[in-house]
Amino acid sequence: MNEFFKKLGNQPIYKRLMKEPLTYVGGAVLLALFNIAHFGLFESGWGVSSALANWGAWIYQSFGGDVSSWSYFASEKAQQTLANGFWMDGGSIRNVGIILGALVCTLYASQFKIKKIKAVRQVVAAILGGLLMGYGARMAHGCNIGALFTAISSMSLSGWVFAIFLMAGAFIGSKLLAKYFM
Amino acid sequence: MAEFTLDCMGEACPVPLMKCEKKMNELKVGDVLLVSIDHSCAMKNVPEWARTRGHNVEIEEVDDGEWEVIIEKTN
Numbered sequence: 001m002n003e004f005f006k007k008l009g010n011q012p013i014y015k016r017l018m019k020e021p022l023t024y025v026g027g028a029v030l031l032a033l034f035n036i037a038h039f040g041l042f043e044s045g046w047g048v049s050s051a052l053a054n055w056g057a058w059i060y061q062s063f064g065g066d067v068s069s070w071s072y073f074a075s076e077k078a079q080q081t082l083a084n085g086f087w088m089d090g091g092s093i094r095n096v097g098i099i100l101g102a103l104v105c106t107l108y109a110s111q112f113k114i115k116k117i118k119a120v121r122q123v124v125a126a127i128l129g130g131l132l133m134g135y136g137a138r139m140a141h142g143c144n145i146g147a148l149f150t151a152i153s154s155m156s157l158s159g160w161v162f163a164i165f166l167m168a169g170a171f172i173g174s175k176l177l178a179k180y181f182m
Numbered sequence: 183m184a185e186f187t188l189d190c191m192g193e194a195c196p197v198p199l200m201k202c203e204k205k206m207n208e209l210k211v212g213d214v215l216l217v218s219i220d221h222s223c224a225m226k227n228v229p230e231w232a233r234t235r236g237h238n239v240e241i242e243e244v245d246d247g248e249w250e251v252i253i254e255k256t257n
Contacts, residue, residue: 021226106222106247113220113247118192174196181197182204 009110019109035153042090045154047146048098049137051091058083072138121180136169184213190219191248198224199231202253206237209255217242217251225249 106112137143150157190198227240236256
């Protein structure tokens with residue numbers, strides 16, 4: 001069995017499709033096609049982080065918390081989404097799809113690996129970075145998908161404003177990275 | 183010609199590329215650098231960067247999700 005997959009992995013077409021990364025143009029074309037399909041089917045743009053905020057709310061509620069008084073979840077629509085639950089929230093299903101899809105791809109490419117944590121610093125940076133990104137994305141009403149990719153492709157000026165500040169953040173972030181991780 | 187190694191296991195982008203760039207400055211022309219990587223996007227951007235600099239690059243898949251990028255400094 002293992003021998004079979006080793007052979008399959010060396011097959012040129014399989015290698016090209018499943019193991020090697022797509023070209024930037026190839027990726028861009030696929031993203032554009034899926035974005036159009038998403039917009040046509042669901043009549044809304046692609047976003048990632050708003051569903052993640054719902055995940056947070058559900059976890060908080062499972063510990064007995066109550067978010068109904070929070071202004072972020074105050075709208076009737078947000079309350080309805082939370083009440084309907086995980087399986088009725090399309091954004092949540094789509095996010096799970098992204099994670100499962102990525103897993104399947106690494107398995108097909110035989111590149112799955114559980115990485116060792118090299119230093120405590122990595123853990124601190126990952127948690128701090130994740131909290132900042134998540135908080136920032138919600139304050140900005142979108143992450144680099146909802147507020148950048150979807151906004152710009154929908155001809156919204158807000159996407160370009162987001163891009164300028166994203167660049168500023170990336171610049172500061174890379175300076176910090178060079179200072180603490182090199 | 184000397185051989186150098188750079189351990190980038192467990193490092194995420196763009197740290198492997200930044201470390202690689204720094205390390206290459208220590209090498210003389212003809213020296214070889216072996217970079218161990220287990221981050222698939224670094225496996226794309228490290229060889230890409232080295233090739234645009236004109237160095238000779240070879241990639242070896244060591245294990246599932248583990249690569250060794252061999253860079254020979256040419257200039």
